[in-house]
Amino acid sequence: MEPLSARGLPRLSWIDTLYSNFNYNTDGYEGDGAEDGKSQDGSETLPYIDESPTMSPQLCAPQGPDRETVSPTPPESLLSGRDIEKGLEMKKLVLSGFLASEEIYINQLEALLLPMRPLKATATSSQPVLTIQQIETIFYKIQDIFEIHKEFYDALLPNIQQWDEKVTVGHLFQKLASRLGVYKAFVDNYKVALETVEKCSQANSQFQKISENLKVKGPKDSKDCLTTVSLEALLYKPIDRVTRSTLVLHDLLKHTPKDHPDFPLLQDALRISQNFLSSINEEIDPRRTAVTTPKGEARQLVKDGFLVEVSESSRKLRHVFLFTDLLLCAKMKKTAVGRNQQYECKWYIPLADLTFQTLDDSDSCPSIQVLPEHEIEEMKIKISVLKSDIQKEKKAPKGQSRVERLRKKMNEQESWLLLHSPTIPFRILNKHGKSYLFLLSSDYERSEWRESIQKLQKKDPQPCVLSSVELQVLTSSCFKLRTVHNIPVTSNKDDEETPGLYGFLHVIVHSAKGFKESANLYCTLEVDSYGYFVSKAKTRVFRDTIEPQWNEEFEIELEGSQYLRILCYEKCYDKSMLNKDDNEIVDKIMGKGQVQLDPQTVQSKNWHMDVIEMNGIKVEFSMKFTSRDLSLKRTPSKKQSGVFGVKINVVTKRERSKVPYIVRQCIEEVEKRGIDEVGIYRISGVATDIQSLKTAFDTNTKDILVMLSDMDINAIAGTLKLYFRELPEPLLTDRLHPAFMEGIALSDPAAKENCMMHLLRSLPDPNLMTFLILLEHLKRVAEKEPINKMSLHNLATVFGPTLLRPSESESTKGHHITSASDIWSHDVMAQVQVLLYYLQHPPISFAELKRNTLYFSTDV
DSSP states (O other), X not given: OOOBOTTSOBOOHHHHHHHHTOOOOSSOOTTTTOOOOBOTTXXXXXXXXXXXXXXXXXGSOOBOTTSOBOOOOOOGGGSSXXXXXXXXXXXXXXXXXXXXXHHHHHXXXXXXHHHHHHHHHHHTXXXXXXXXXXXXXXXXXXXXXXXXXXHHHHHHHHHHHTOOTTOOOHHHHHHHHHTTHHHHHHHHHHHHHHHHHHHHHHHOHHHHHHHHOEEEEOOTTOSOOEEEEOHHHHHHHHHHHHHHHHHHHHHHHHTSOTTSTHHHHHHHHHHHHHHHHHTTOOOOOOOOOOOOOOOOOOSSEEEEEXXXXXXXXXXXXXXXEEESSEEEEEEEEOOOTTSOOEEEEEEEEEGGGEEEOOGGGGGGSOOOOOOOHHHHHHHHHHHHHHHHHHHHHHHSTTOXXXXXXXXXXXXHHHHHHHHHSOOEEEEEEETTSOEEEEEESOHHHHHHHHHHHHHHHTTOXXXXXXXHHHHHHHHHHHHHHOSOOSXXXXXGSOTTSOOOEEEXXXXXEEEEEOOSSOEEEEEEEEEEETTEEEEEEEOOOEEEESSOEEEEEEEEEEEEEOEEEEEEEEOOOOGGGOOSOTTOOOSEEEEEEEEEOOXXXXXXXXXXXXXXXXXXXXXXXXXXXEEHHHHTOXXXXXXXXXSTTSOHHHHHHHHTOSSOHHHHHHHHHHHHHTTTSXXXXXXXXXXXXXXXXXXXHHTTOTTHHHHHHHSOHHHHHHHHHHHHHTSSSOTTOTTTHHHHHHHHTOXXXXXXXXXXXXXXXXXXXXXXXXXXXXXXXXXXXXXXHHHHOOOHHHHHHHHHHHHHOOOHHHHTTTOOOOSHHHHIIIIIHHHHHHHXXXXXXXXXXXXXXXXXXXXXXXXX
């Protein structure tokens, strides 16, 4: 039995490798210039295949207990009256989108065939470009595939043009599936065809020119008549198409009632397609690994922990041991089953020779590899899904064996996150040798390691050199001496341990005492999430004081968090001290501390006051917690005036505007002076500032523009988020919410495009105009990602639930959510994906949408 993916589709090894290098869209032209998958150290890696392209696991095709494919069935709600009709309308949308992409595919095949005929004609002449054998190898089976799809297209088109609920198309898909043997022959020849193209291009400049400049016609109604595509990219299209057709069959079955005559036909077509896909699996060469081994040393263990080291420009997870006279960096060795784990020393530095690199030396350090933020966010989403799945399987009979598999997968994904998320540099130097670079997630850990080392160095440790035998003995002892046994991921925790809090933590940072000298002081707040700590908020800088009085309130989102950390800094205003590296924090830590977020204490409705003591400094703060299910409630305003909690059409009618004034003003101010702000829309604004802005907008204060220009930019960003959060129904409406959830779950890009644009057209004008203006604004914010660290994915995570979360009455219909983390795993993820889809889409014009320009539009 072939391995199956999350959709119940067979996993294609080398085809998946190809697939991962080509992003298909409705145009199907993104294959050009894709690079081969390489790891950061340049070695070959297995491609990371996204097993759930819709990121909406609850909408994926289910699997049986033994991972056998279970044909998807429509939800129960689609089995009567209006719901059946709605399902069939979705089916038409899927078919319309697929037909549009079929036309593009046929155009691509035509473009492939175009040079074949003249090349054949010259093959027998005195100056052949290619031999007959080379032509037959490169264009093998293309003519047959073209004829199959032209016939299929011509038969499907009238069915959609004369659509009614009794129309059947399953027989056409059956016929298409039954002719997949032609694709098998194409696939078997594919590698040879590519090699032949490459060899012929190198040997013949005329052919190279032809192969790099093939012209593909666009759809009938498109503005761009011709697109230039390479021969190599076009030869990939048939491989893409087999997988695409199978995804579409999943979508069609999802929206076809069981008793419809099409259902068994589509099921049969899907079975044939899946059997075909499982027959073309092939092994990939195993990954290559490189190992280097220097020397090492030891004494009494003071501190140890897992850190990420940048070695040879790639990230490596290391177990670092701080002994009384040296620092040892080790890696866990792979051992045979049943044997104790062992460490291998990578390097060591005697504390007598260890220094921390100054900023002047930073140029000689290796560059820091940072992954795009959206990849980190996507992995968090996958881990959330797995957590939710594990909880469900625990309750299911005979679910234990699947729980272990899910735990193993979650451990792999959490370990990946632990390796790729840290960005704060911790550089150490051997005075007589080389420097080393670790990456940490928090300035808190960096400070702890630095302080521990400096404390030992004050005892004047003696220089030491270990023989290879001594080093071996010391490294072997690390296994027994270690205090941190497992990498800090949740999959390593016992089931009895608290899962942490999901929701919003409200924190007021009041004041601090205990400073000996006047300074410019501020605090940052961190919470743990997915095994590491993330900075969530920052107070204002209180200037020239020994007793700062901040009294600032923040709202911090928690994702399974168990600890709150507060760090107190002295602000550095000396520009000559500032480092080029964005991740380097040059401000001096005055103190740091953490408190456990005890659910019993925190979850009371009242504020809980506490004090953190740090190096003789006391920081006073209060906190209270709101669970996610309570914090996500929409409560309509009972007042007639104002803008918060009032329907958007009421506000725009009153203002005689197309977009509410509050939205326009906040966007304008953020673009004027907040677009370069690190963490804009993610870092919390001060709650009291947000409340004063809310009151000003509600009462239409004349001084609003002056207030905006004086206000902290994070408070303005927070006011905009609050406005959308407090709308009595989401900006994208309660009525369309289920359709957005279904649309984003479609696997075929053309069907998804058709459906998602159709849904936008269905929005009321004020909602649509406001959404499009916000969309373009968020895209402009993401353009500054290198400076503000806010990617499209970050922004979708912040705004998705705010714009789509249904109102109370809608969200409770048919939902039996067992925990707050379930709400995150399902509804919120799909909402993030909907917004991300539109953010990644080319510009959407209100006028063009209303002109109904999509090639295959439908009236739902």
